[in-house]
Amino acid sequence: MASVSISHMVIFIASLVIAAGVVGTMVTGVDRVNTALEDNSLDASEQLRTDITVISDSGSEVYDPNDETLTLLVKNTGTQPLPSDGTNLDVLVNGQYVLPDDLETEVVNGPNDAWSRSEVLRLDIQTGLEEGDHRVHLTINGEKETFQFRHVE
Structure with a gap:
């Protein structure tokens, strides 16, 4: 019985580590997209004001x-x-x-x-x-x- 609980605990911890890695990767990706959008909006604003x-x-x-x-x-x-x-x-x-x-x-x-x-x-x-x-x-x-x-x- 104890071996089943330890196995479940190991699988649960591994799942948490993998989920944290996925979340970290997604946050980094979203941050990069956000930065790119901000840069593009500044460029577009400058272009619209230039004539x-x-x-x-x-x-x-x-x-x-x-x-x-x-x-x-x-x-x-x-x-x-x-x-x-x-x-x-x-x-x-x-x-x-x-x-x-x-x-x-x-x-x-x-x-x-x-x-x-x-x-x-x-x-x-x-x-x-x-x-x-x-x-x-x-x-x-x-x-x-x-x-x-x-x-x-």
């Missing part, structure tokens, strides 16, 4: 072939301030990534420490362009803007 618009006229000459500079005026139409130095701004010209060293930025109608709502950023891009149609693709915080223009020499 930019290229206000340069595509019919005007935005490219200067003498110093190989493409100048765009970009307005912050979102609700959050953005870095005025071009960090977090990815620029593609005709599908080619422009290195940050080839970008110069200046806030036109405000202090140059931040690019606030309704302020315009002058973006000078050092790039060589042939005559013809061109496309500039800007991305910041997941917000994308495309500007198309024609360069005629």
